[in-house]
Amino acid sequence: MSRDIKKLKKMLDKKGFDAVQCSQWRDSVRLEGRMDDWGQIVRAGRLAAKAGFKGVINDIELKGFTAPPIRQSSLNDAALENDRPDVLIIGGGVVGCAIARELSKYKLDILLLEKESDVAMHASSRNDGMIHPGIASKAGSLSGVLNVRGNHLYTELCQQLGVPFERYGNLILFSSHLFGKVAKPILSYRQKNLGIEGGKISLKRLREIEPNITDEAVGAFEYPSSGVLSPYKLTVALADNAIENGARFSMGTIVKSMRTKAGAITEVVTNRGTLRPRMVINAAGVFSDLIAEMANDRFFSIHPRKGECAILDKKKGPLLTRSMGLIGFSMLTSDTKGGGVMRTIDDNVLVGPDAYEQPLREDFSTHAENMDIILEKHLPLIKGFERADVITYFAGIRASTYEEEFIIEKSEYVNNLIHAAGIQSPGLAAAPAIAESIEEITLKAFFTAYGQKIKKKNNFNPKRRLAPDMAKLSLEEKQKVIKANPDYGIVVCRCEGISKGEIIAAVNSPLPARDVDAIKRRVRPGMGRCQGGFCTPLVMQIISQESGKKLEEINKNGQGSEILKGKL
Amino acid sequence: MDNKLINEYDLVVLGGGPAGLAAAVAAKENGARVMLIEREENLGGILKQCIHDGFGLVLFKERLTGTQYAERFLKKFYDLGIEHMTNAFLNSVQRLPEGGFEFVIQSAKGMVGLKSKTLVLACGCRERSARQVFIHGERPAGVFTAGTAQYLVNIMGQMPTKKCVILGSGDIGLIMARRLSLEGAQVEGVYEIQKSPAGLARNVSQCLDDFDIPLHLNSTVSKVFGQKRLEGVEVCKVDENYKPIKGSERFIECDALIVSVGLLPENEVAQSLGVEIDPATKGPYVDQELMTDIPGVFACGNALHVNDLVDYVSQSGHLAGQAAARYASGDENRIKVEYNSEDFLYVVPQYFDKNKEGEITLYWRSKADHRGKKVAIEVDGRAEKSKKYMRLLPSEMQSLTCTVKADVGQISLKMLDG
Numbered sequence: 001m002s003r004d005i006k007k008l009k010k011m012l013d014k015k016g017f018d019a020v021q022c023s024q025w026r027d028s029v030r031l032e033g034r035m036d037d038w039g040q041i042v043r044a045g046r047l048a049a050k051a052g053f054k055g056v057i058n059d060i061e062l063k064g065f066t067a068p069p070i071r072q073s074s075l076n077d078a079a080l081e082n083d084r085p086d087v088l089i090i091g092g093g094v095v096g097c098a099i100a101r102e103l104s105k106y107k108l109d110i111l112l113l114e115k116e117s118d119v120a121m122h123a124s125s126r127n128d129g130m131i132h133p134g135i136a137s138k139a140g141s142l143s144g145v146l147n148v149r150g151n152h153l154y155t156e157l158c159q160q161l162g163v164p165f166e167r168y169g170n171l172i173l174f175s176s177h178l179f180g181k182v183a184k185p186i187l188s189y190r191q192k193n194l195g196i197e198g199g200k201i202s203l204k205r206l207r208e209i210e211p212n213i214t215d216e217a218v219g220a221f222e223y224p225s226s227g228v229l230s231p232y233k234l235t236v237a238l239a240d241n242a243i244e245n246g247a248r249f250s251m252g253t254i255v256k257s258m259r260t261k262a263g264a265i266t267e268v269v270t271n272r273g274t275l276r277p278r279m280v281i282n283a284a285g286v287f288s289d290l291i292a293e294m295a296n297d298r299f300f301s302i303h304p305r306k307g308e309c310a311i312l313d314k315k316k317g318p319l320l321t322r323s324m325g326l327i328g329f330s331m332l333t334s335d336t337k338g339g340g341v342m343r344t345i346d347d348n349v350l351v352g353p354d355a356y357e358q359p360l361r362e363d364f365s366t367h368a369e370n371m372d373i374i375l376e377k378h379l380p381l382i383k384g385f386e387r388a389d390v391i392t393y394f395a396g397i398r399a400s401t402y403e404e405e406f407i408i409e410k411s412e413y414v415n416n417l418i419h420a421a422g423i424q425s426p427g428l429a430a431a432p433a434i435a436e437s438i439e440e441i442t443l444k445a446f447f448t449a450y451g452q453k454i455k456k457k458n459n460f461n462p463k464r465r466l467a468p469d470m471a472k473l474s475l476e477e478k479q480k481v482i483k484a485n486p487d488y489g490i491v492v493c494r495c496e497g498i499s500k501g502e503i504i505a506a507v508n509s510p511l512p513a514r515d516v517d518a519i520k521r522r523v524r525p526g527m528g529r530c531q532g533g534f535c536t537p538l539v540m541q542i543i544s545q546e547s548g549k550k551l552e553e554i555n556k557n558g559q560g561s562e563i564l565k566g567k568l
Numbered sequence: 569m570d571n572k573l574i575n576e577y578d579l580v581v582l583g584g585g586p587a588g589l590a591a592a593v594a595a596k597e598n599g600a601r602v603m604l605i606e607r608e609e610n611l612g613g614i615l616k617q618c619i620h621d622g623f624g625l626v627l628f629k630e631r632l633t634g635t636q637y638a639e640r641f642l643k644k645f646y647d648l649g650i651e652h653m654t655n656a657f658l659n660s661v662q663r664l665p666e667g668g669f670e671f672v673i674q675s676a677k678g679m680v681g682l683k684s685k686t687l688v689l690a691c692g693c694r695e696r697s698a699r700q701v702f703i704h705g706e707r708p709a710g711v712f713t714a715g716t717a718q719y720l721v722n723i724m725g726q727m728p729t730k731k732c733v734i735l736g737s738g739d740i741g742l743i744m745a746r747r748l749s750l751e752g753a754q755v756e757g758v759y760e761i762q763k764s765p766a767g768l769a770r771n772v773s774q775c776l777d778d779f780d781i782p783l784h785l786n787s788t789v790s791k792v793f794g795q796k797r798l799e800g801v802e803v804c805k806v807d808e809n810y811k812p813i814k815g816s817e818r819f820i821e822c823d824a825l826i827v828s829v830g831l832l833p834e835n836e837v838a839q840s841l842g843v844e845i846d847p848a849t850k851g852p853y854v855d856q857e858l859m860t861d862i863p864g865v866f867a868c869g870n871a872l873h874v875n876d877l878v879d880y881v882s883q884s885g886h887l888a889g890q891a892a893a894r895y896a897s898g899d900e901n902r903i904k905v906e907y908n909s910e911d912f913l914y915v916v917p918q919y920f921d922k923n924k925e926g927e928i929t930l931y932w933r934s935k936a937d938h939r940g941k942k943v944a945i946e947v948d949g950r951a952e953k954s955k956k957y958m959r960l961l962p963s964e965m966q967s968l969t970c971t972v973k974a975d976v977g978q979i980s981l982k983m984l985d986g
Contacts, residue, residue, distance in 0.1 A: 366707075489679075557796070565728060
């Protein structure tokens with residue numbers, strides 16, 4: 001089928017969606033109506049996505065559901081009034097921050113807006129940190145190509161940014177030889193098409209490389225380029241390096257509306273004033289369709305796909321090296337990878353994620369039933385994992401489109417709007433490549449819209465200035481650091497071995513960390529087995545001393561999450 | 569590393585709480601050279617934040633506050649002039665092939681290296697977190713363990729809540745119910761998943777009953793609400809398998825959830841040394857003198873198993889300190905079989921209980937190819953058994969058996985010219 005509304009309507013009617021109305025909007029299809037089941041609404045969107053339109057705008061209402069207000073800071077000032085950046089990036093996730101850093105190579109005034117109190121507060125910290133090899137992507141897909149390119153770029157990028165990164169490799173395990181036989185040609189084709197190293201390995205080799213593997217696995221496909229890093233450390237590092245190279249970041253800043261004139265955005269209204277950017281980049285994650293709407297360019301819809309993960313004590317990390325999942329036939333056609341177990345860059349074990357459709361874009365709650373299923377499904381993959389090893393768990397939301405594909409392009413209708421939207425897994429792996437693509441698109445757009453050729457700076461510094469990471473230093477190096485600054489000798493977080501000096505450096509980093517979770521995202525105190533029981537009060541005191549904020553003002557993750565309720 | 573600071577101690581005590589202080593004092597009184605390492609700024613461990621009374625009834629027959637109780641041991645500790653480091657964090661500990669241990673410690677003074685003959689683990693315990701009992705829902709500010717809440721109130725003078733629910737009836741939770749009430753907060757209730765309270769009966773009476781705070785048994789917190797700050801919790805009844813009973817859910821508006829759901833011995837250091845851990849206690853396996861399965865490593869206090877009274881913690885510290893001092897002085901029941909490593913590849917077993925009478929058998933291999941040698945077991949310098957060998961080869965295991973009486977001082981295996 002291709003772009004035939006009547007045919008689509010007929011097909012939807014046949015599948016029982018006769019309450020759904022279809023209409024064409026530009027090159028996209030819009031679905032409208034009212035239904036009482038979110039799963040059915042998503043299914044209608046998926047069916048429409050097969051009809052060959054540019055995008056699916058799914059406006060089917062869920063009966064009895066009102067979307068809760070978007071979380072935002074109560075800041076209300078004129079700090080950005082009449083600000084005129086060359087490039088305005090909306091969204092401080094890994095994609096927005098990677099774009100900011102990439103563009104900070106140029107003679108451009110860059111401003112990034114983030115509605116939360118820090119970068120990486122949504123999907124960019126709420127994921128597994130896996131740099132996928134690309135094997136889960138369909139051959140020839142944009143996300144597949146960018147995944148493989150991004151994966152490749154990470155080695156140098158992480159060196160420049162001082163972000164720990166390991167290529168531990170990935171295993172697709174199977175429990176029936178039949179699956180191995182059926183999957184091989186499909187995976188080999190993807191491998192060849194996308195240029196991914198790896199392939200089927202014997203059970204003997206599997207047991208050699210992963211001695212604690214479940215007896216259920218009878219074989220595996222191995223992809224050595226698969227890597228792992230801390231997604232929030234990476235995002236912070238990209239932001240810090242962008243700032244070091246002149247980019248400006250404004251936290252707690254939400255875009256409320258836009259004004260357009262003659263096919264261009266003229267004004268962007270925020271809680272901190274009205275801006276007049278020359279170019280706008282939409283990297284707003286789960287809200288990217290709503291941002292597009294503000295510029296009258298909403299040709300797609302985000303359906304928030306939620307996932308939950310558990311983290312195990314780092315005592316269990318050494319029981320495995322590679323990320324792995326035991327996969328059945330459904331994986332070959334599914335949009336998600338089915339989850340599994342992996343060793344994180346900090347030697348914990350991550351279990352999950354799962355994937356389920358639900359209408360909330362910012363609901364990060366976890367559920368006992370889901371966690372039980374995840375643990376029952378994946379813990380048996382490695383002998384020695386137990387439920388009692390779980391130290392925490394979290395949820396994240398994927399910004400999926402109905403096309404299940406990234407949208408990386410200049411708007412067809414708005415001259416100074418560029419979308420980096422619909423970025424879900426493997427978005428983290430692809431982020432550096434997405435930034436490269438957006439760089440190219442932005443340069444072209446400046447030329448088309450303004451006839452301007454953007455020049456490179458000659459003083460771009462790709463290397464982030466690093467504070468000492470004590471755990472990574474040799475004895476002699478530690479000694480030197482402590483001699484110069486005794487605060488590096490005082491350990492505040494006993495589980496992760498984080499010193500006072502490291503926390504102070506985080507408070508004063510280029511993108512300053514001013515709340516307890518922001519400190520966690522930079523140097524991890526409270527992420528160990530005691531979950532901050534011992535160190536939280538100490539971290540609060542350090543933030544207070546360094547930032548001049550009162551203790552009562554110190555919060556967990558932004559305004560409204562203050563930890564204390566006043567003095568005795 | 570500052571090599572000037574490398575010192576050899578009889579004992580390194582890890583942890584300056586009640587167990588560690590008692591161990592250090594006992595060891596010092598027994599003539600040992602002691603170094604105590606404390607990761608916090610001040611000695612005293614968790615007692616520093618225990619301003620309530622009820623400590624010392626067993627040891628001193630007095631009702632002391634936690635800080636008073638700590639003072640008693642600290643006075644002895646300082647009077648004895650025991651060496652110690654605070655704000656000192658153990659980076660690594662290794663067993664030395666020649667016996668004993670080597671430590672690398674991170675402190676504001678730099679990286680410090682230490683050696684000791686024995687190690688006393690007195691690292692205490694940590695609180696099980698809300699995540700470890702699988703609290704679900706959102707993740708706002710306002711979820712505290714009882715110990716963290718106690719630190720905020722008693723050390724920092726700050727209130728973590730105005731109205732809270734307490735999950736778990738562990739002693740710290742009960743103590744905090746009273747403490748927060750006294751400071752003007754409303755404690756809506758204490759919810760305990762078991763059918764009986766986890767804390768001491770006296771705490772239920774003095775901390776809950778006296779303050780009209782309800783204790784809900786067979787109940788738990790099933791969900792947390794609030795995106796930024798906690799706005800409320802859902803509580804429910806549970807069945808005999810601790811599963812929520814449908815329909816029993818109740819929403820409680822509050823600004824904090826305080827969890828007191830158990831303590832876990834901190835034995836990461838023990839595990840890094842390969843000490844075997846008892847899954848029941850979550851602390852090391854020990855003998856009657858609190859020595860673990862690794863010779864020279866002792867464990868005491870809440871690092872060994874979670875105690876209900878601090879008095880018992882001090883007692884176990886005392887016992888471990890004494891035993892470690894004796895072990896370090898070489899005055900112990902176990903004696904090592906001596907042999908010249910140029911003659912023998914190895915001898916098994918390496919140790920004997922010197923108080924045990926009866927037959928002993930040594931299994932050994934010669935280091936090199938020998939002809940016409942005599943090998944003897946000498947007990948306290950006297951050959952108890954000897955045998956002449958036509959030929960000795962490293963590939964062939966040999967054995968010799970003899971009988972020993974109790975209170976042996978020395979056992980050695982010797983190779984002599986035939």
